[in-house]
Amino acid sequence: MADVSDAQVQSSGAAALEMGRLASKKSRSLWSDAWHQFRKHTLAVGGVVVLTLLIVATLLGPIVWPENMKTIDFSKSTLGVSLSHPMGTDDLGRDLFARVLWGGRISLAVGVTAMLVAILFGTLIGALSGFFGGFTDSALMRLTDMFISLPTLPLLLLAMYLFRDSLIGKFGQTLGPFLLLVFLIGITNWMPVARLVRASFLSLKEKEFIEAANCIGANRSSIIFKHMLPNAMGPVIVAATLAVGSAIISESTLSFLGLGFPPDVPTWGQLLNTSINFMEIAPHMVIFPALMIFLAVLSINYVGDGLRDALDPRKTTG
């Protein structure tokens, strides 16, 4: 032991130094890696900025903006764009900007909540299916296939029409349709998530680290929630982002067709529904709500695209 040569000491010293340099350079986790990749996607970063602006505006706007979205004044009916009404006024002389801000709050809330319902349900079904396999798996996948085969839009219309009024009676003008829409959009959009989670679980189940977790006696729930779920989350996050966009489109489609929120509750789709009859005299009533839907969905899609690139391990660069 005593006659360790100088060269050996030196070389191990150099190796230690090298290791130290690498460690201090950057210890990157999966998430910082993803963030690094995400920042390179200019349009996705732009999407985050636009989306943040929209969220802040719809949350703070109705408090800060002086005009009331409910004051009816026929002398101001269908006014064009001006300083006091940056988006003009509607057929009843109400300030459109105030209504667009308030409507954005509802549209975005529906989008996010419906996404959460879809993700929760999809993850649950997918995780159960992938983890247990066998009969559970085939039964749940049959269920998924059946839901995929449902004609979504006609069923949404049908269910909205049949149940909306009784829910408005129970929970009020805003909350009633909100709960129904969130439930319906969630229940018709969980299938892709379930398939993604199932696929990830099937491949994760065979991995060595799960075997290791089994060996040290980890119980089922800790294996599912601590070991498998975090590793299956990448594609789910992407799907979740895109689901917000499609939920916003679903809500505004239904409201546009007159089967979403009632006329007293302004959402972007509802505003467009009212605008049809005034298109010739008040084009701004069409343009601004349509622009808001477009901006929101486009930026969400770009964020989803950026996340897809960022969370795809094949694309990560050193």
Add this chain to the structure above:
Amino acid sequence: MGRYIIRRLVTAIPTLIAISMVIFAILALAPGDPLSDLALNPSVPPEVRQRIRESMGLDDPIPVRYARWASSMFQLDFGYSFRTRGPVIDLLKQRLPTTLYISGSAFLLAILIAIPIGVLSAVRQYSVFDNVATTLAFIGFSLPTFATGLLFILLFTIKLGWLPSIYRSTLDTEGLAGVWERIRQAIMPVTVLAMFQAAALMRFVRASMLENIHQDYVRTARAKGLAERNVIGKHALRNALIPVITIIALSLPGVITGAVVTEQIFKVPGMGALLITAIQNNDTPVVMAITFMFSILVVFFNLVADVIYGVLDPRIKYS
């Protein structure tokens, strides 16, 4: 192959039954009453209303009602409309051609736009063309059809006055002028529907093409000295189109149900517009029939997609 198709057909039957149960359950659970209009009519006493209910079997237990309903549904006997008093099947026959014409042309247009652009975009990845095309595609499917539809009317009907915003099935202009009228009024509904589909499809074609272009067999084709046109058109494209065709078949029902919105905007007298009117009129038999027809279409095209995939891709095994 034949056995595979039969097996897929057999698995489609429980799906159809399950869907019909869902539709029926939604209607059975709903708080509305098909005879609520009669309740408001003072000349119809409650006893008469009760007798009508009994004669229609509305108070029977749900499984009995379902069995009766399903057996007539699968025989395409959809009953009579509460509004027009005529058979529902006649209404459907009247409306279906318009819907198929509009969504069919939109679909064709979407394919004709999406495939060449998608292929070119993939072949020249990261070029100016690719960037413009992918950006436009992104914008295209971020704009819902009702927003594009309204903006189109604003631009082409109100501002420029080029195209009519209302689709009329009762045009009586004769000759060539009549044909032109018919085409002109279909331009906007078809384009709006096609744009949305083309955007999604183009991204898919591009992705599928990109996956194939870098594979060994394409390099081999180049290495043996084939012209670039043949390498792309004959080797890469054929393989890239296999998943694309499946997606096309799968998205067809979406185009038809998506027509609900376009038909509503442009007042096209098709199935979608009929569905909306029927819902507004509480016309349950018509609503059920249309929803059921849409479900059959979805199941049918799922089946078609599976079979096509099997025929086109010899790597799929049917054991």
